[in-house]
Amino acid sequence: xxxxxxxxxxxxxxxxxxxxxxxxxxxxxxxxxxxxxxxEKVGDENKEYRNTELVWVDQxxxxxxxxxxxxxxxxxxxxxxxxxxxIENIQIGKYQKSGHYSxxxxxxxxxxxxxxxxxxxxxxxxxxxxxxxxxxxxxxPAPDLKKGSIVVxxxxxxxxxxxxxxxxxxxxxxxxxxxxxK
Numbered sequence: 001x002x003x004x005x006x007x008x009x010x011x012x013x014x015x016x017x018x019x020x021x022x023x024x025x026x027x028x029x030x031x032x033x034x035x036x037x038x039x040e041k042v043g044d045e046n047k048e049y050r051n052t053e054l055v056w057v058d059q060x061x062x063x064x065x066x067x068x069x070x071x072x073x074x075x076x077x078x079x080x081x082x083x084x085x086x087i088e089n090i091q092i093g094k095y096q097k098s099g100h101y102s103x104x105x106x107x108x109x110x111x112x113x114x115x116x117x118x119x120x121x122x123x124x125x126x127x128x129x130x131x132x133x134x135x136x137x138x139x140x141p142a143p144d145l146k147k148g149s150i151v152v153x154x155x156x157x158x159x160x161x162x163x164x165x166x167x168x169x170x171x172x173x174x175x176x177x178x179x180x181x182k
Contacts, residue, residue: 004078006153008143013066015147018124021063022170025055025092033093033101050101052161057090063172064090067120067150071176074152075118082117082154084178091173092124095133100163103138106155110180116155118176123149123169130167136160 033052058064068087075082106119121135126147135151136142138158143151153159155175 005140007074008151011148012150013148051099053094055092067174084176087174093171095164095169101161103160115180116175119155120152122172125170130169132165133169134162
């Protein structure tokens with residue numbers, strides 16, 4: 001039975017490095033987020049369900065190495081001990097006014113015998129720079145994230161990002177993947 005629903009660190013990544021990540025992104029290469037996970041219309045754009053701009057960064061980039069190290073650490077200290085072999089490329093998200101992601105799970109149909117096991121979110125900017133844009137879990141308390149905060153949770157937990165009312169919210173997100181659960 002799952003007793004630890006998420007682990008978080010306040011300001012785990014230095015604020016200056018978060019600024020470097022945001023400034024290094026070429027937003028001219030951004031794409032509109034598509035629906036993923038366990039939804040019927042996977043791969044479709046649906047701004048009523050999800051409204052986010054995305055740029056993908058290699059999993060072996062510096063931010064990817066940071067996220068992987070936190071996932072590995074949490075997997076051990078939480079006692080989850082999920083079998084995984086790596087993380088997916090990093091999704092840098094930009095949530096502008098009305099940006100949001102409705103209730104969803106990060107799990108998807110297994111591909112090639114693998115599936116998402118753990119999700120990680122790094123908040124890249126200060127919450128004072130935007131209103132709304134809160135990460136929430138259904139029926140489970142969510143941590144209050146600050147710039148540089150990280151939260152790790154099992155990918156099957158239902159969660160959302162509430163609509164941004166003003167400002168811009170930036171995140172780096174990835175998922176640990178491994179053999180399908182038996």
